[in-house]
Amino acid sequence: MTDLPERPPAELDFDKPTIARAYDALLGGKDNFAADRALADHAVQHIPGLRESAVENRKVLVRGIRYLAGEAGMDQFLDLGSGLPTMENTHQVAQRENPDARVAYVDIDPLVSVHGRALLAENGNTRVTVGDVRDPAAILADPAVTALLDFSRPAVVMLVGMLHYLSPDVADDVVAAYRDVLAPGSHLFVTSLVDTGLPQQQELARIARESLEEGWARTPAEIEFHFGDFALVEPGVTYTALWRPDSPVDPQNLAPGEQLGMAGIARKT
Ligand code: SAM
Known part of the structure; x- marks a missing residue:
């Protein structure tokens, strides 16, 4: 069973698009409403390859988690801005590598917790909580997080498809707060x-x-800045399609949707 949230979920307003639901619409999911689909369609008309870019982001999430739970031996994950459940969620990928992997999902969208709870009800090593990533003290003290994750041991903090929702005036302090709480490794x-x-x-x-x-939108250097003094694992911060691809990708011939996002993983030494 998953824990109930500490605070009541924010009002669900289906007439106003939300990030999580519009992203779900881009991915072809079913957890979205007319306002979310209208925004997704509007954005797709203006941005070539946007749908493909959302799919690329999910694919690099899978490759990143596979690397972290496999080769890097990580078994604790704090998935910040986790989004609505879709195919290949973080715990499913991580637990394929290590059945004991634990994942705490955090999202500001109350619908995430409604759907997440149903999905995760059978999985004792996962929790879903509603929270604002911009309040690290509250997230790190949230019972759903503290019940599952032990930050005196190595853990993974994920800001996947999420950093670009942190405004420049708060991002430095917010990301640093999560980096600081992590143990070496x-x-x-x-x-x-x-x-x-x-x-x-x-x-x-x-x-x-x-x-x-x-x-x-951040420059590659601005993205890299948020890793602080952590050591970037190969290949560093790259377009998502170029981050440890499953089959070779020609960096000189990227499609429009492959030039919207970048990915990186770094280790605290
Ligand atoms: N991490 C998933 C992925 O990469 O597929 C979902 C990414 S989705 C583009 C961004 C998610 O971040 C949305 O679900 C949105 O609700 C969430 N989000 C945005 N701002 C947030 C905040 N301040 N606190 C918590 N979640 C936030």
């Missing part, structure tokens, strides 16, 4: 909308800010 896993000078990257950030309040 822990990892930080980030994917983010990137700014490499292509107009569609800042355009996507603008559409997100307009409709969802937050949305920030």
Whole structure:
């Protein structure tokens, strides 16, 4: 059984798009409403390859977790901004590598916890909680997190598809707070909308800010900055399709949807 949230879930308003539901619409999921689909369609019309980019983000999440739970030996995951359950959720990938892997899911969207609880009810090594990533003290003290994760041992903090929803005025302190609590040997896993000078990257950030309040494209150096003094694992911060791909990808021939996001994993030494 999963724990009930400490605080009541925020009001569910189906007339206003949310990040989690619009992303679900982009991925072709079923947990979205007309307003979310309208926003996803509007963004797709303006941003070539946006749907493919969302799929790429899920794929790199899977490869990253496979690496972390397998080769890197991680068995504790704090998935911040986890999104609505979809195919291949973090615990499913991690527990294939290590059946004892524990995953605490955190998202600001109350629908995530409604669906997450149903999905995870049978899994004792997972918890879902509603929370705001921008309040690290509250997240790290949340009973759903403390019941499952022991930060005196190595753990993984994930900000996958999430960093770009942290505005520049709060992001440095927020990410540092999560880095600081981690024990040596822990990892930080980030994917983010990137700014490499292509107009569609800042355009996507603008559409997100307009409709969802937050949305920030960062340069590769700005993304790398959030790893602090952690050591980046190979191949560093790259376009998501180029991060340990399952089959070779030509970096000179990336599709539009492969040039919207970057990924990186780093280890606390
Ligand atoms: N991590 C998943 C993935 O990569 O497939 C979902 C990414 S989705 C693009 C971003 C998620 O971050 C959404 O579910 C949204 O509700 C959540 N989110 C955005 N801002 C948040 C915040 N301040 N605190 C918690 N969750 C947040």
